Amino acid sequence: MYSEKLENLINHALADGVLTGKEKQVLLRNAEAEGIDPDEFEMVLEARLYEKTNKKAKDKNYDKFESLIEEIKSSFPINGLIATKKGGVFDNFHNKITGRQAYLDYKEAKQLKTDSEAKYKECSEKTAEIQRGLNQSIEEYGRRKLETLKRTLGVFLSYLQRMEQKYKESYYELMDGCDFPKAYVVELGQLNMNNNELLKTAITTGGFTYAAVAGVPTAVMAGVTAIGAASTGTSISLLSGAAKINAIMAWLGGGTLAAGGGGIAAGTVVLAGITYTVTGVVAIAATGLMASSIMAKKLTQAQTYSSEVEIACEKMETSWVAMDGIKQRVNELMDITMNVYDKCIIQLSYLEPIVADFNTQSKEHVLIFQKTALLVKSMSELAKTPLFGDDMNLSKDSEAIVTKTRKILNTEL
Amino acid sequence: MNKHVDKLINQGVDLGIQQLQGHINPVNTFNELLTLYKDVSVTIETEKTKRVQIIAEKEAKIETIRAQRDFFMEYLKKTFDERSTNFSKLFEVIDDALENNNIQQLALGLDSLNKLAAESPFKVIADINMLQNALENKTEFEF
Incomplete structure (x- = not known):
């Protein structure tokens, strides 16, 4: 200068x-x-x-x-040594005072959060995948149930109509003689009508799933019309198998998160604030200490979240077992239905040629009719069978679904 | 290191240095620092204890859930195996009745088939409380 x-x-x-x-x-x-x-x-x-x-x-x-x-x-000093050794008192002091402890806790908390989110995502996706597969199975079973009933009950009733026209007054005597009372024929007629209605509207209304879960209704009520009319909206969601399955999952504890359980949601909210902010920095050491204190708490929150996720995933795994059980039930009913259906089709093929000339005095004719009638009756009973029995005491949510569904159908499931 | 934390700590360092430059009595600072250190140490230890407790509670819950699941799996396996065997036997009865024109046997076989199909395989575990009680009491179920 x-x-x-x-x-x-x-x-x-x-x-x-x-x-x-x-x-x-x-x-x-x-x-x-x-x-x-x-x-x-x-x-x-x-x-x-x-x-x-x-x-x-x-x-x-x-x-x-x-x-x-x-x-x-x-x-x-520790045991006569100066505590500068890693993990020693001074090391801890140093960690806290410089903020290194805060950094370590922050890092651990962040890792826990990341790992937990990944685990929850993986479990949720697998749950959704299993549920999709299960719903497809249920829908397929419902479809088969309706179609096989149409091909058996529908055809059988058309034969009965032809026989009624031929025998007039003595028709019901014939039915009684074959252990097929008039009231039951009427009930089967209604079942067939409801079945046909469901078949017509099933694709757009979720009727296949409904038929699988609740069974085909027999009562002469507005139920089937309601199913058909409600192409969208709440009533269909109530009738869908997914709703009922969700309720069962909730009952098992696995679906609570899917249904909005507080655990994960709360955890997410807590951890949304994990980004560390400190405004009142006073001095070098105080900064480190304050950060250590805050991050220790954040790490605890992260641990809570991580634990909630682990518990939730365990519950979800239980729901996978439950869904597997439901799938086994679907397969069981499908196998039985198809087995009885095959036998029924064979018997109908024996009955069809003799309908026009049916002779009540012919032992062979009566035998064919009785065999067919019994198999059709069995098919009808199977069609009415719900996926889950009435004895299955579900959660309050599922009870509410059943109540609402009953209200819509105005009939017993 | 996370940039944000790094920045904050650096800010703290700068401010600390400024304060040390003629504005702070080092001895007082040291004493205040030790007090703060003690408080923070208590918080850190408390939080560590909480975390240990959280992990212990989680493990206990998971153990219960797994026990329920194992029971459920075992129950389902045995139930469906048993039902499958019974259905097979009933179809044998039905096939035999159809072949031998035995209407009574056919009616009985189909009726049993429908009743068994209508019976929910989940009925025993319908009540979760019963399941929990069974687990708590270590009840052995006969299938």
């Missing part, structure tokens, strides 16, 4: 951190000789003096601080 000579003079004068009057006079004289404005020079001089004295004070404080740290180190 100034000449080398003047700079040297300034450094010498300020070397002890004090500027005497004489030193100041000499410096001003030399500055004026070099053509420097004395006021400006005096200002620069004061600034340099301040800088010099302040640095000294700083160095002095640093020395004291360093000695304090050494004092702390020597104050925490």
